[in-house]
Amino acid sequence: MSYYFTIIGTRDNPLFELDFGTSKVGGDGIARFREEAKHMNQFIVHAALDLVEETQWSTKDLYLKKIDSFQNNHIHTFLTGGNVKFMLLMNPDPSSTSYSAYQTSPPPSRPSTARTNTLLASNPGSQQTEEAVRQFMFEVYEAWMKCIMNPFYQVNQPVTSPVFRNRVGMAAKKYL
Amino acid sequence: MSGPPQVPPKEANHAPIPQAKPFVSSLRYPSSRKTIYDRNLNRTKTTEISLASFSYLFNSLITYHHAKSGSVSEIETRLNRAAYPIGIKMLDLLLYRQPSRTAARPTRMLDLLQFIHGTLWRALFNRSASALEQSNTKKNEYMIIDNEPLVNTFISIPKEMSQLNCAAFIAGIIEGMCDAAGFSTDGVTAHWAGEGDEMWPGKTIFLLRFKDSVVEREEAIKAGGG
Numbered sequence: 001m002s003y004y005f006t007i008i009g010t011r012d013n014p015l016f017e018l019d020f021g022t023s024k025v026g027g028d029g030i031a032r033f034r035e036e037a038k039h040m041n042q043f044i045v046h047a048a049l050d051l052v053e054e055t056q057w058s059t060k061d062l063y064l065k066k067i068d069s070f071q072n073n074h075i076h077t078f079l080t081g082g083n084v085k086f087m088l089l090m091n092p093d094p095s096s097t098s099y100s101a102y103q104t105s106p107p108p109s110r111p112s113t114a115r116t117n118t119l120l121a122s123n124p125g126s127q128q129t130e131e132a133v134r135q136f137m138f139e140v141y142e143a144w145m146k147c148i149m150n151p152f153y154q155v156n157q158p159v160t161s162p163v164f165r166n167r168v169g170m171a172a173k174k175y176l
Numbered sequence: 177m178s179g180p181p182q183v184p185p186k187e188a189n190h191a192p193i194p195q196a197k198p199f200v201s202s203l204r205y206p207s208s209r210k211t212i213y214d215r216n217l218n219r220t221k222t223t224e225i226s227l228a229s230f231s232y233l234f235n236s237l238i239t240y241h242h243a244k245s246g247s248v249s250e251i252e253t254r255l256n257r258a259a260y261p262i263g264i265k266m267l268d269l270l271l272y273r274q275p276s277r278t279a280a281r282p283t284r285m286l287d288l289l290q291f292i293h294g295t296l297w298r299a300l301f302n303r304s305a306s307a308l309e310q311s312n313t314k315k316n317e318y319m320i321i322d323n324e325p326l327v328n329t330f331i332s333i334p335k336e337m338s339q340l341n342c343a344a345f346i347a348g349i350i351e352g353m354c355d356a357a358g359f360s361t362d363g364v365t366a367h368w369a370g371e372g373d374e375m376w377p378g379k380t381i382f383l384l385r386f387k388d389s390v391v392e393r394e395e396a397i398k399a400g401g402g
Contacts, residue, residue: 037280049242056281056283057397058397059283060280060281060282060283060287061279061281062271062281064186065252079281080268081267081270081271082265082267082356083267083283083356083358085356121252128374136228139278141272142217144212144215145217145268146212146215147213149217149269150212154261155261155264155356163213164213
């Protein structure tokens with residue numbers, strides 16, 4: 001169970017990135033993405049931006065829920081008033097995800113245990129997952145607000161503050 | 177009889193690459209150990225700043241830009257630019273302060289205009305703007321009217337610059353907010369409208385001209401049943 005979180009600016013430029021794993025059900029909070037997933041994650045999230053653009057005019061909510069999925073990766077999005085996107089990609093089992101674009105059959109099924117079924121990403125559309133992600137997003141939004149209210153912060157500047165990174169990490173630990 | 181181990185000959189034209197230094201943050205913490213992330217964003221929601229200190233700052237701002245500009249319109253442009261980032265940040269701040277379940281991004285032109293006319297004005301001046309009007313002839317032009325802009329309270333305009341309206345600062349805030357919400361404009365400008373008006377001599381019209389692409393999108397959404 002691994003997550004990739006990124007903040008995308010108004011010109012589709014990345015402002016912040018963070019990988020982390022789950023801290024629930026005995027997780028150690030470390031992302032287990034394979035080497036090839038590192039750039040595929042960015043690619044998948046970038047592709048999902050088109051769907052954000054479609055959705056953003058049809059709802060007034062800040063939290064847009066799950067908007068895309070690709071090969072067992074699920075993407076949830078939060079849109080701020082200033083058109084900045086928080087994108088969260090979740091993958092229940094990165095080691096068995098194939099990124100081949102031509103694969104049509106599902107990956108070989110693994111014996112599922114009761115434990116994996118309690119993971120949030122196993123049911124990306126479920127009420128419980130949406131609620132956890134929503135709470136995570138609003139916590140990040142608060143840190144984000146504090147960051148952009150800094151008079152020296154200008155639109156679309158990357159965020160490098162270690163305190164901000166820490167805040168996102170803490171929110172992840174709490175809800176995901 | 178083994179000799180000393182062979183040392184590879186040193187060549188003067190090769191220099192070892194120094195190891196990369198580990199990243200050390202140069203971030204400095206305030207002495208109270210409280211960063212901006214530890215502060216409460218809602219603390220200033222209800223407290224008002226003193227009008228005197230605001231006027232003093234605003235006066236310095238105008239003096240500065242006046243000294244740097246050659247014409248009335250340049251002063252207005254500079255005031256507009258100075259306020260533009262405020263508008264961008266105000267949009268998110270006001271959304272953040274709404275209850276998180278009901279917070280709504282303005283996605284229609286009318287929503288946005290009412291948000292500015294009501295929510296923004298109440299946050300900045302503690303009352304809503306005096307009126308909100310649409311142009312009869314142009315679909316993309318809207319007017320927000322303030323009978324007595326707070327920023328102009330202590331400003332007297334010399335005769336030779338009678339066109340200057342320092343509420344261009346507020347126009348800049350409006351423009352920033354429209355842009356941030358995804359409604360780009362061809363500029364928001366402030367105009368005097370109080371001439372001959374005995375009740376409200378300082379009446380000011382903020383003219384918002386949305387880009388044609390915004391109007392087209394609006395109509396497309398309406399046609400799509402949204």
